[in-house]
Amino acid sequence: MDGRGNANNAKDAPGNEADDAVDQRLGETVRLLRQRAGFSIQDVANKTGLSTGMISQLERARAMPSIRTLRLLSIALEVPISYFFETSxxxxxxxxxxxxxxxxxxxxxxxxxxxxxxxxxxxxxxxxxxxxxxxxxxxxxxxxxxxxxxxxxxxxxxxxxxxxxxxxxxxxxxxxxxxxxxxxxxxxxxxxxxxxxxxxxxxxxxxxx
Incomplete structure (x- = not known):
């Protein structure tokens, strides 16, 4: 398929403060959910098909997830994707x-x-x-x-x-x-x-x- 773009690349340069704050919160949420489930990064990689490097980068807010990535994580961690949303x-x-x-x-x-x-x-x-x-x-x-x-x-x-x-x-x-x-x-x-x-x-x- 052409024109799909790549939404899972690691950051090449820092974004603005708002975007960085969103990425930081997402990373912390992924890490806390993984730890609560008792999974290692390798466990989550095995469940999702994502690389351990990608998961580590996401948790450290050094990569920007796609919708597909969050879907895979929500399935592996057994939570709704809404867990990754900004809290109301x-x-x-x-x-x-x-x-x-x-x-x-x-x-x-x-x-x-x-x-x-x-x-x-x-x-x-x-x-x-x-x-x-x-x-x-x-x-x-x-x-x-x-x-x-x-x-x-x-x-x-x-x-x-x-x-x-x-x-x-x-x-x-x-x-x-x-x-x-x-x-x-x-x-x-x-x-x-x-x-x-x-x-x-x-x-x-x-x-x-």
Whole structure:
């Protein structure tokens, strides 16, 4: 596939302070979840297929993860991908409601993706997100497949959805649904941002993305 970009490269130069803070928090979260599970870096590498060097760089905020990388980590560590999101203000957070100005964010600067959680914190049978894909943004460089199901609706812009090596260009108003066992990935090959409502059902009783 052409134009997918590489979202898993180690940092070549320091970013701005906000991006560095996001990467630092992500790295600390990965390390704490790994240690809580009693896994070594090698254990996580074996479970995800990622290299030990990549995992070490992520934990030290020296690499920028893609959505695919975080999906693999969430599966290996048995947590929802929302564990990697910025934490919301715990004061008076409704149990079943998410207000627009209280959405938890996941900014993946390397991938060009901003992911907003539309479902409340805590485990459930599905997760709902609003994705903003900047020009050239992608889910990563490799296909992903796992159990569960995915669906979505294009709010604006264009999304190129790859399903089993076949590309489908979706425009505003288009929608989709597919089993997550189908090898899949996505990107935005255009010069304008795209916004997508993204739904993921969770595999069995464990959370995935």
């Amino acid at each position: 203000d715990p004061a008076e957070v409704p149990r079943y409601i998410v207000r627009k100005n209280s959405r938890r964010l996941l900014r993946l600067t390397a991938s060009g993706v901003v992911k907003e959680a539309l479902t409340p914190e805590g485990k459930g049978q599905l997760e709902l997100y609003e994705l903003t894909l900047n020009p050239g943004a992608s889910s990563g460089t490799d296909f992903l497949q796992h159990t569960g199901e995915k669906a979505g609706y294009i709010l604006s812009g264009s999304l190129r959805l790859w399903l089993d090596n076949q590309a489908h260009v979706l425009e505003a108003g288009d929608s989709f649904r597919f089993p997550s066992t189908v090898p899949h990935m996505f990107d935005n090959p255009t010069q304008q941002a795209a916004r997508v409502i993204w739904v993921t059902t969770l595999r069995e009783d464990r959370a995935t993305v």
